[in-house]
Amino acid sequence: MTDRLTIAFAQLNQRVGDLAGNAQAMLEWRAKAQGADLVVFPELQLTGYPPEDLVLKREFVRRTMEQSERLVDSTAGGGPAILFGSIHHEDGLDYNAVLLAEEGKLVARRLKHELPNYGTFDEKRVFAHGPLPDPVEWRGVKLGVPICEDIWQEAVLAHLAKAGAEILLVPNGSPYELYKDDLRQRMVIQRVIETGLPLAYLNRVGGQDELVFDGSSFIVNDDGEIPVQMPDWQEALWLTEWERNANGWHCATTRHHKLSPFPEDIYMAMVVGLRDYVTRNDFPGVILGLSGGIDSALSAAVAVDALGADKVWGVMMPSKYTSDESLEDAAENARMLRCRHDVIPIVPGVQALDEMLGDPQGLTAENIQSRLRMVTLMALSNTHRQMLLTTGNKSEMSVGYATLYGDMAGGYSVLKDAYKTTVFALSRWRNGNKPVGLLGPDGPVMPQRIIDKPPSAELRPGQKDEDSLPPYDVLDRVLEALVEKELSVAEAAEATGADPALVADIERKLLRAEYKRRQAPPGVKIGTRNFGRDRRYPITNAFHTGN
Structure with missing residues (x-):
């Protein structure tokens, strides 16, 4: 013994x-x-x-x-x-x-x-x-x-x-x-x-x-x-x-090793998940739309930290609604990350489709721009073999504020389980911190203006996300109640202090967007109820707690 x-x-x-x-x-x-x-x-x-x-x-x-x-x-x-x-x-x-x-x-x-x-x-x-x-x-x-x-x-x-x-x-x-x-x-x-x-x-x-x-x-x-x-x-x-x-x-x-605190742990989960997904599926790198917005900036930062700048390709695809500020921010973002940056305007493609379809208006015209960007990126992906990285976050995917076969199309989504408020927190944190072993730059990874400016898809004149959605701090609290905690509309309204009519509208959007999420790419799980592996709702569903 x-x-x-x-x-x-x-x-x-x-x-x-x-x-x-x-x-x-x-x-x-x-x-x-x-x-x-x-x-x-x-x-x-x-x-x-x-x-x-x-x-x-x-x-x-x-x-x-x-x-x-x-x-x-x-x-x-x-x-x-x-x-x-x-x-x-x-x-x-x-x-x-x-x-x-x-x-x-x-x-x-x-x-x-x-x-x-x-x-x-x-x-x-x-x-x-x-x-x-x-x-x-x-x-x-x-x-x-x-x-x-x-x-x-x-x-x-x-x-x-x-x-x-x-x-x-x-x-x-x-x-x-x-x-x-x-x-x-x-x-x-x-x-x-x-x-x-x-x-x-x-x-x-x-x-x-x-x-x-x-x-x-x-x-x-x-x-x-x-x-x-x-x-x-x-x-x-x-x-x-x-x-x-x-x-x-x-x-x-x-013997003790200090574990990563919040939000470093979330960021590291994104880095490790993307790194192993890309390398084990034999992709030489990733390509993504670099719009000058915070979602694409954070996605690009994670990709550079996971794979190295030489394996990340950012493409800015301006339309007639893209601001000079976004063009400048995307270019500066790529410079700070030291990754490849190209500008390919989609204006000629939009004009061609306008002629084909008889000058479409409204949401149709907005979605055409998003889908043309996908076609552009997929063509580059097919030619050069880089995996297309999508940049949508959980807040947008929850309520369907994303274009099927447009910005949703790709091989992997770094931000799939990250609410917009988490995206802001991670971006601020990464601009001031870099964990040991990551492959990106030591200093800031995106211009501060990207973090500070109001989010916009820039698919119509003067567009802001909050024209279509509640403020993200309100939206995310309600979504956490409805998704992570599976509360009813009444319970979620009481728990968050939000207007019951607003909560009911968010629930309707959440349930209606299930068909989109079923067609979304995989992405790393962060919270307790991610879409896909954890939360499995029927697409055809007549039950609403706000009825």
């Missing part, structure tokens, strides 16, 4: 479906863990998370289990044991599993018991429930190895504690969400208090489609204190020392 252990926690990125690549990365990180007794990897690190319906493909599961055997075999030559997430297939069922391997042998396998099926998660669609997991006997220590959701419910940890577990090692695939760091830590501390056992919470980092994982792994000792806090937004391998005393096991290592 041992009284000391060195446990390494590998907080890693992943690539869904890259089974051989993920396995090789784990082997390389294991090789770096010199002196460790055990290296722990995140949930489903071998497959990437979430694998979604790939699990329904038999060949995918078969190859996953082949790579699991490869990882088990790799421990035969000595070195630390490994605890890693994979898929296990048995009796026609697929399980979310963790495997413990040492000296070329499978020491233990445990299956996830609690399968999340809410919000962004739909694991019941592809996995079967495992039994309540018993502790793993390893080197004279009883390890409890619950998987992610297993610790959010009381039953699994209560079972492990009753069965004699001494240390809880928890591999996770927990996506970023605003304020989730605090939520995780409060929940884990509560579980530690309930069981009296120390708990290590290991999470992954990196982007996967609309999800982004922030890492932020940590350890809580049996006294409720946090001796170890790993970094957010970056891969890391930390070795920790564990000791057994009269009261049981505890982590003797003390």
Whole structure:
């Protein structure tokens, strides 16, 4: 029986479906863990998370289990044991599993018991429930190895504690969400208090489609204190020392990394999500409309910080309504970011369509301009292979203040889950701050005038967003009540102090725009209820709480 252990926690990125690549990365990180007794990897690190319906493909599961055997075999030559997430297939069922391997042998396998099926998660669609997991006997220590959701419910940890577990090692695939760091830590501390056992919470980092994982792994000792806090937004391998005393096991290592505060955490989520989406889908860079407005300026800043200025191309496409101020701001914006900047007027195209369609007016004429810009950008994208980045925000998308097949068209939307007030906050913050490791300039990234001037689509003379929408500080409060909190019109009006008639109008716009959002590109999830993965409303829907 041992009284000391060195446990390494590998907080890693992943690539869904890259089974051989993920396995090789784990082997390389294991090789770096010199002196460790055990290296722990995140949930489903071998497959990437979430694998979604790939699990329904038999060949995918078969190859996953082949790579699991490869990882088990790799421990035969000595070195630390490994605890890693994979898929296990048995009796026609697929399980979310963790495997413990040492000296070329499978020491233990445990299956996830609690399968999340809410919000962004739909694991019941592809996995079967495992039994309540018993502790793993390893080197004279009883390890409890619950998987992610297993610790959010009381039953699994209560079972492990009753069965004699001494240390809880928890591999996770927990996506970023605003304020989730605090939520995780409060929940884990509560579980530690309930069981009296120390708990290590290991999470992954990196982007996967609309999800982004922030890492932020940590350890809580049996006294409720946090001796170890790993970094957010970056891969890391930390070795920790564990000791057994009269009261049981505890982590003797003390090491803390300061986590990103608000709004830096949101900005980093955008950067990491865009970086991994673009690079893993093999795009050489991105192209976007650089209008001289705040949405495109912030989108461009995120892109430069994520990919580098040489991989970002801003195109200003003025119409006859574009102001000289916008032309100047777009050019200065590109200069500050040091990215490519071109000006391609859409006036000739508008004139051609006016002749074709008999001089269209009103909203039709406005949408033609937006769609011509999309055609221009997509032509450049097709020619040069850069992915088209859309620049709309959540406030606009909520109420349909966007043009289908126009400014909504593209491959990815950085601001998809960011309300307009968040866009302003992020822009002000980034002009005065730059986190370590980002690829953009050290100083301001956009002219102050872009932040200060009233937002406008500039599709008609003197147009301002607030001609069609309430002030954004009012609109966003109401939308948060209707979307994030799912309040009724009456409840939202009471909670925000807004006029009930205004709230009812916003709800009508919100529900009516569902068909547009279904055709919008993916974008990184930030809040608790993003459009697409979290909030899934019917397009054809007769229910309104304002009726």
